[in-house]
Amino acid sequence: xxxxxxxxxxxxxxxxxxxxxxxxxxxxxxxxxxxxxxxxxxxxxxxxxxxxxxxxxxxxxxxxxxxxxxxxxxxxxxxxxxxxxxxxxxxxxxxxxxxxxxxxxxxxxxxxxxxxxxxxxxxxxxxxxxxxxxxxxxxxxxxxxxxxxxxxxxxxxxxxxxxxxxxxxxxxxxxxxxxxxxxxxxxxxxx
Numbered sequence: 001x002x003x004x005x006x007x008x009x010x011x012x013x014x015x016x017x018x019x020x021x022x023x024x025x026x027x028x029x030x031x032x033x034x035x036x037x038x039x040x041x042x043x044x045x046x047x048x049x050x051x052x053x054x055x056x057x058x059x060x061x062x063x064x065x066x067x068x069x070x071x072x073x074x075x076x077x078x079x080x081x082x083x084x085x086x087x088x089x090x091x092x093x094x095x096x097x098x099x100x101x102x103x104x105x106x107x108x109x110x111x112x113x114x115x116x117x118x119x120x121x122x123x124x125x126x127x128x129x130x131x132x133x134x135x136x137x138x139x140x141x142x143x144x145x146x147x148x149x150x151x152x153x154x155x156x157x158x159x160x161x162x163x164x165x166x167x168x169x170x171x172x173x174x175x176x177x178x179x180x181x182x183x184x185x186x187x188x189x190x191x
Contacts, residue, residue, distance in 0.1 A: 145159075
């Protein structure tokens with residue numbers, strides 16, 4: 001038994017819309033997105049979450065849960081998870097790259113105790129002007145200072161001082177960010 005004619009027509013319209021939106025996105029940005037990323041505006045999603053026009057981008061494939069405060073001019077890429085169950089603050093001018101997991105709770109003790117112990121929550125604070133590399137993980141209770149670079153794939157389990165470059169599993173300081181009076185930014189890695 002096949003679809004009725006109305007649904008067949010809607011499917012055709014949907015496919016035509018997909019082709020048109022894909023063409024527009026490719027023409028404007030030289031990219032091909034998942035269909036749902038072309039349907040909705042990322043800045044609109046950011047304005048909805050923050051209830052203001054703060055120039056925030058949140059990709060549609062990103063999940064945002066709980067108490068999450070996001071600063072002006074922050075970009076949150078695709079396939080991220082922002083868990084604000086324990087409270088999450090992200091500063092202004094931050095870039096949260098593809099696939100980052102920022103989690104303010106865990107269920108470790110709950111699982112190991114067969115549900116006898118509760119979930120554990122602790123807030124995360126990310127300062128202003130931070131770059132969080134692709135697929136980085138930031139765990140509950142961590143504070144990251146201003147102007148930090150978190151390397152791709154890093155697992156951040158401890159606080160990060162301002163102007164630090166961190167990387168690895170678990171993440172450790174591997175360099176520093178130097179900002180000159182003329183706003184030049186230098187990345188100095190430890191030897």
